[in-house]
Amino acid sequence: MIISLPQKYSLNLIGDILSNQVMIEFDEIQVQQSRESFLKFIQNTQQQIYGFNTLLGQKMPQPIKDLQNYETKQLKQLLECNSVDQLQQDLAKITLFVLINNLILNSGVSLNVLRQLKELFNTQTTLHLPSSNFNTQYYDGSVNWAILQSLKNLSEYDTIIIILTKSLSFATLLYNTHRSLKCIKMAFITTSISFEATNGVICAFTQLVNEVKQHQGQMEVAQELYNLLTVDDEESDLNLSLKRITHNILQDAYSTRCIPQVIGAALDQIKFIINRIESQEIGQRAYEFEFNNNSQIIKDIIYNEQNNNETELLLIDYLAIAVSEIGAITERRIQRLMNPKLTKLQEYYEEYLRDEQSLFGYQYLANQASNLIQKNKKYCHPVSCDSMPQTTHLEDINNNFEDSILKMQHITNNTNQILAIDMFLSSRIIKKLELKEGKLIHEKLNAIVQQVLPIENTIQVAQWLEQFIQL
CATH class of the missing domain: 1.10.275.10 (Fumarase/aspartase (N-terminal domain))
Known part of the structure; x- marks a missing residue:
């Protein structure tokens, strides 16, 4: 091209x-x-x-x-x-x-x-x-x-x-916006598999429920998840069969019920930044000028006026919080996967939790997800508020892009790993359930589960997700 x-x-x-x-x-x-x-x-x-x-x-x-x-x-x-x-x-x-x-x-x-x-x-x-x-x-x-x-x-x-300095700041924003949107797309897939594994109540994703607040991101996420979980507007077999087992469920816990609100809020923030980028409101050039031949002066030199990188730093801080929240709600759902009393699937869990390769079963993965989300909370500290003079004879230019680059690398990688843990565990519990109930999920999700099941560890699942999701 x-x-x-x-x-x-x-x-x-x-x-x-x-x-x-x-x-x-x-x-x-x-x-x-x-x-x-x-x-x-x-x-x-x-x-x-x-x-x-x-x-x-x-x-x-x-x-x-x-x-x-x-x-x-x-x-x-x-x-x-x-x-x-x-x-x-x-x-x-x-x-x-x-x-x-x-x-x-x-x-x-x-x-x-x-x-x-x-x-x-x-x-x-x-x-x-x-x-x-x-x-x-x-x-x-x-x-x-x-x-x-x-x-x-x-x-x-x-x-x-001076153009390079501005180019790096803008490129950092572009790259992390791209990775953040990809993280949202990963969350759609992993959330759908996890939702089936925990017997979620699909009415929480219907149009009627999610149009109340008129939040665009919430409505888009709910619609996307509803489409993934249904075939021709019919609930998946897994949803229907497990509701015969489970009684008196009015609604799911926060970590399942509020997925559209949380991921939708993150999507709104990412789309706001995309719109800023594509509308060129964030200037792509390091400087521009307008020259008046009569006065012999420069009316506007953006380097002199606006070459501070605070705009990009603030937007990257917003991205960091948005991506971290995707990991946070996923980690809470992983904890439900590991607790049979919360999922109402006690009869299947004793066998499921036994991992022949580990004395502790899969609980260590849930603990790992918890540790990763704690790290993300630390990395979410805003870099944009750390402006400080570099020297006494140079301008106070906020160029803390080392911190922004590294913190977004940690947050995005940690969140992707949490999503991979969710996918890894959910796929295996669905496999266990199928041994008891027969085939329970429709082809759209089953094709994904079958690709994940042979993968031996969550690091490889995270790599698979990166390759599977295309923007």
Whole structure:
């Protein structure tokens, strides 16, 4: 797939980039004209613009030299950290795409540098990124250096660095929004299997119940789950057969009954961020300008006005809480799976809880889910509130993206693992129930259960879910 730049962002585009199905092209004549126009603009203005002064042969301000020298000293250490972390490789792909997309127009960067960046992206060059334990307040700048080290010509580094910094922050938001939406899709599948295993009351997912509050996410999640759990508007065989065994159930517990409300609220938040991204309300460029020939002044330089990354940090904090809540309600449902008194399925549980490979049965998985959700609570601390001055002679720019990248990695991986535990346990209890009752679930869910049953551990189930779910 060939994409012409500049390009608007969408989660489908991010998915294509991550699957290595995208090559980029741009109109070189348009880029050259834009460069000439921008250089003329800088020459005519009387203001000093950080990052563009050296295009005219001017010297960089000393504070910026200090920052560049600091990063240069770290470069050797960074390049020795040849990380195989898939998250960092994925993030690098998106950052590089955003960088090139941002540099196409109004950057003043030479056509030669853009060609090299395009070649780096199209050849899918493996980028050498810092290890996850590399800790510096200039983390984002250091990652930028690691990306750019593949280029032979770094003479325009100071021009590119401000766009790179903004590109990394925006790419971090794009990547984590993509992963968060995928987590929602995983939750649909695992919740449906778990719902059947715990004999859920399906009326909690009907349109009548979930339209009361008029919350869009709640209604969408309820409809999705209802569709997964029914065939031609009929309840699954498992639901019907177990209701003959179980009496006097008016409604399920919170962890089952309120799935549409909780996951729906998370979906609303993720969709809000997607809309912000796709509507370009979050500026994709590091700067823009409007030049008045009469006054010889710049009306707006976004770098000077709005280059703080607080917007992206806040939205990533929202994502962290939303994804963590998906894990939290799933963990509570796992505890019900392990308690026969709560599920009303006592006669099946003695056999089910016995795992020949473990003295403790499957209870250790429930304990693991509980531990993971406790960790998520810690990681949900908002990075956006931790703004602090970097030095006495530099601006207070909130660049805590090391924390955002790492915390979202932990939260998403932990939540995916909790969903995998839910799927692993639910599939096995359904298998035990079928030995007693015969075939109990319809083909849509049974096909999924049959794929999960041969998988030996929850780590592999989590990997299977990642591959199974497509956005």
